Amino acid sequence: MVTRKIRIADHRGRDAIVLLVPVSHRFEKRNQDMESNPVESIRRVKGTKETHSDVLLKRYSDSDDLVRVLIAEDPEVDIELVGRATGSCDRVYMSGRGDVVYTPGIVEIRYGTDGTEIERRPKRIRPANAATTNVPTWSGTLIPVGDAVRRYEFVRAYQVMHQNALEFDFLLGIAAYLHERESMVLVGTGKHGRGSLILERNGPRYRGFLNGRVMGDGMRLVLYLAQSELRLSEDTE
Secondary structure (H helix, E strand, O other): OOOEEEEEEEEOEEEEEEEEEEEEOOOOOOHOOOOOOOOOOOOOOOOOOOOOHHHHHHOOHHHHHHHHHHHHHHOOOOOOOOOOOOOOOOOEEEEEOOOOOOOOOOOEEEEEEOEEEEEEEEOOOOOOOOOOOOOOOOOOOOEEEHHHHHHHEEEEEEEEOOOOOHHHHHHHHHHHHHHHHEEEEOOOOOOOOOEEOOOOOOOEEEEEEEEEEOOOOEEEEEEEEEEEOOOOOOOOO
16 A cells, blocks of 8 residues: 655645545455356466567568468467466567667657647656645635535545644644535645645646545545546537
């Protein structure tokens, strides 16, 4: 389980760096055959570099020759290797010539509205901004819970956790504030606290929403992350 950190502010002008723990449903997954016997997945060799279709097309430039060879000799199958269990494997990147690339570069390609390529450039590094040294801002943007779940597509959820008594009091204040108003608050970056959240370097941009509940002496504060807003199409409006 990966634990992340985020620096958030509250409605009283205070801020703290707290933990984000993924919210997930745990269940035991067992693969079985039709007779309820346990089964497992095994990675096996499908082909080799010499039997790849690109290599065969270069070796036999005439399609008729290739068809005859495929029927008579089966060059696309290495009888000694195909079907063998591989064991653990490492992923490697290959060049257009079929050579292993040890230091691949990531290129960002921009396209126009008509689908034509406009620009190619090295992919820019986008740093994480959830727990930066910049003092965050309480956005003050409250959205009723019912409206939020209908407007946004939430793709991740993290429980906001404290590490000491002071952080617990800080989070309890936010949870009570949201519980009383039955609303979620927009959590983000920038001057107004409404900018996108990026949890890991070069990660996707999210819109964050905090939802809080108070239960007796305890509380539950969850950060929901959304990547898109749900809108009705023109045909259904």
